[in-house]
Amino acid sequence: MELLKQRILRDGKSLSEGVLKVDSFINHQLDCQLLMCIGVEFARRFAYTRATKILTIEASGIAPAVMAGYCMGIPVIYAKKAQPCTMPDALHSHVHSFTKNKDYDIVVSREYIKPTDRVLCIDDFLAYGSAANALIDIVEQAQATIVGMGFVIEKVFQHGYDTLRNKGFQIESLARIEELSDGKIKFCD
Amino acid sequence: MELLKQRILRDGKSLSEGVLKVDSFINHQLDCQLLMCIGVEFARRFAYTRATKILTIEASGIAPAVMAGYCMGIPVIYAKKAQPCTMPDALHSHVHSFTKNKDYDIVVSREYIKPTDRVLCIDDFLAYGSAANALIDIVEQAQATIVGMGFVIEKVFQHGYDTLRNKGFQIESLARIEELSDGKIKFCD
Numbered sequence: 001m002e003l004l005k006q007r008i009l010r011d012g013k014s015l016s017e018g019v020l021k022v023d024s025f026i027n028h029q030l031d032c033q034l035l036m037c038i039g040v041e042f043a044r045r046f047a048y049t050r051a052t053k054i055l056t057i058e059a060s061g062i063a064p065a066v067m068a069g070y071c072m073g074i075p076v077i078y079a080k081k082a083q084p085c086t087m088p089d090a091l092h093s094h095v096h097s098f099t100k101n102k103d104y105d106i107v108v109s110r111e112y113i114k115p116t117d118r119v120l121c122i123d124d125f126l127a128y129g130s131a132a133n134a135l136i137d138i139v140e141q142a143q144a145t146i147v148g149m150g151f152v153i154e155k156v157f158q159h160g161y162d163t164l165r166n167k168g169f170q171i172e173s174l175a176r177i178e179e180l181s182d183g184k185i186k187f188c189d
Numbered sequence: 190m191e192l193l194k195q196r197i198l199r200d201g202k203s204l205s206e207g208v209l210k211v212d213s214f215i216n217h218q219l220d221c222q223l224l225m226c227i228g229v230e231f232a233r234r235f236a237y238t239r240a241t242k243i244l245t246i247e248a249s250g251i252a253p254a255v256m257a258g259y260c261m262g263i264p265v266i267y268a269k270k271a272q273p274c275t276m277p278d279a280l281h282s283h284v285h286s287f288t289k290n291k292d293y294d295i296v297v298s299r300e301y302i303k304p305t306d307r308v309l310c311i312d313d314f315l316a317y318g319s320a321a322n323a324l325i326d327i328v329e330q331a332q333a334t335i336v337g338m339g340f341v342i343e344k345v346f347q348h349g350y351d352t353l354r355n356k357g358f359q360i361e362s363l364a365r366i367e368e369l370s371d372g373k374i375k376f377c378d
């Protein structure tokens with residue numbers, strides 16, 4: 001997605017140890033117009049999946065997921081990082097964040113993913129694939145079908161894609177980064 | 190906002206101790222079409238404030254804020270509940286959640302709110318006003334101007350509004366609830 005790549009080159013910051021800071025437009029301050037374009041692009045790429053629900057993780061996945069959900073006309077469910085007292089029957093999974101170097105659980109109410117659902121998972125980053133695999137775990141526990149996974153930015157050099165391929169669903173990343181170094185950002189292709 | 194009130198009556202659940210569960214359409218599973226209508230309504234009500242930024246709190250404020258930001262053509266900043274290592278210069282404030290009976294800090298990068306900014310604060314609920322007052326605190330620390338506060342649902346009987354009135358900015362709640370009891374939901378007016 002050319003608009004996104006140009007924006008990453010302009011406003012993204014390549015920090016040490018493979019961290020890309022995009023908090024001026026993607027995950028702290030949000031450019032809502034860009035996020036709608038991202039939602040449109042996800043809707044276009046996943047148009048033929050017949051998805052019935054989008055699943056993402058709070059907090060940074062919510063904005064791109066909700067724009068995609070709006071464009072596709074389907075609800076979004078966001079996995080929470082703590083189980084509210086008002087959620088009696090929850091599906092749990094586990095994420096290790098390499099960026100933050102910590103572990104956390106995610107929970108989704110069993111009420112909102114049914115075995116008949118066709119689920120599209122969306123997140124802001126695909127890095128090592130830990131969050132993505134936790135989402136897959138949740139959908140499998142609900143005995144629903146995953147029809148696709150969409151990421152705003154993929155850090156190809158962290159190989160999360162390799163943990164997802166061969167699972168039979170469509171995987172799309174809107175900006176694929178091959179290398180982050182010395183303040184430089186290099187895209188694939 | 191009639192569409193929202195009808196939806197709350199249909200799908201909201203009035204639990205004990207003044208808790209309204211709306212996690213099937215507002216803050217776990219999200220009805221993206223309804224959220225866009227909420228964004229349009231905020232944009233309409235705050236059209237004359239000349240707001241330059243929207244400020245909200247992760248995670249449940251993000252979806253309504255991002256729809257409002259899209260409709261108003263301005264960026265959204267969401268306060269985080271933990272300070273990322275990539276955010277060196279942060280504004281801090283403190284929230285007490287009565288629903289969850291716990292305290293937490295919120296952080297916003299100083300980079301994204303400037304003294305020239307006119308800030309509209311948006312959140313999903315106005316209850317006792319603790320989160321709203323933390324947002325005001327952040328904006329005041331940044332020496333910016335608050336031009337309005339918008340809430341999707343106000344629980345009038347918890348009196349958060351009384352902590353915000355007389356501050357000179359516009360306050361709007363899209364659904365104002367007078368009473369929650371015995372599974373019943375009663376709106377003001």
